[in-house]
Amino acid sequence: MRKIYVIGIGAGDPDHLTLQAIKALNEADAFFILDKGEAKADLIRLRRDILDAHVAEGSYRLVEARDPERDRETSDYSPAVDDWRSRRADLYERFIADELGEDECGAFLVWGDPSLYDSTLAVLEEVLGRGAVAFDHVVVPGVSSVSALLARHRTVLNRVGRPVQITTGRRLAEGWPEDVDDVVVMLDARQAFTRHLDQDLYIYWGAYVGTEDEILVSGRLSEVSERIEELRAAARERKGWIMDTYLLRRP
Incomplete structure (x- = not known):
């Protein structure tokens, strides 16, 4: 066979x-x-x-x-x-x-x-x-891109006794998941993180992780959101496509 x-x-x-x-x-x-x-x-x-x-x-x-x-x-x-x-x-x-x-x-x-x-x-x-x-x-x-992202940022996926959710940008745009403080977002073509700037969130973001074009940004979402948008737009313009993943974390 x-x-x-x-x-x-x-x-x-x-x-x-x-x-x-x-x-x-x-x-x-x-x-x-x-x-x-x-x-x-x-x-x-x-x-x-x-x-x-x-x-x-x-x-x-x-x-x-x-x-x-x-x-x-x-x-x-x-x-x-x-x-x-x-x-x-x-x-x-x-x-x-x-x-x-x-x-x-x-x-x-x-x-x-x-x-x-x-x-x-x-x-x-x-x-x-x-x-x-x-x-x-x-x-x-x-x-996975999730494992590679977290390794590059030298952080962990889960915290003791707390759940983690992996979702898409489409779902994140509909609202923050219930009873979850750590959310990994994939397939986000519309930068859904910009809809959550009013929350006290930390972001670990990466594009083309593991390649020579790798871009990494981390920090308080309210402080680095614009920078991520600018880097993302420039990278997409330069290459014609983008693959990015990020972790959003409540304190």
Whole structure:
């Protein structure tokens, strides 16, 4: 039976790879990569750098396809994501059926950790559910952007006896979560932290964490919010995209 590895490759630093991940990389016959366009060509380059650093040249195949576009303007968020994932499933199904022999091993390289805000596992489950192609799959955990962010700021995720919530900018914009003092925010395209300047919050913010473009800011939200907005806008203008994560903490 075909075998698929879903490998967490960390937040951007090639040194984030675990020994388990390196072992899995060297078992793969083919690596499946989705092209997100010229603006995000850096993401493919970083994947290639990882393969060059840890896998013998000529021992694998690269299979690339253009990632389907997701409707980011619609107010119906969940149906738009479901449609996008189904179109991704079409690609993954073709990858596995057409590009992988019955006794071969393929791999998807996932930023951070495959269990945290990534669609690869859900898409593969949809492919399996269709029943057109059979395969076994193994998940290799990686260093998440959350772990990398907190390590770079030399702080912890949780405090004794207190819960932590990981959420999106979309949800934070709707209001502060109940009974939580520590909130990690991902996928915040609209800088929802600016809606909470009236609260006494501390922020640990980072963009492109683990890469050569890394930017870090920490401090009282009311004092550093404008600086983060300026840095974020400049970085997005320079690179054409941004990946940032932050922790908001009540005293």
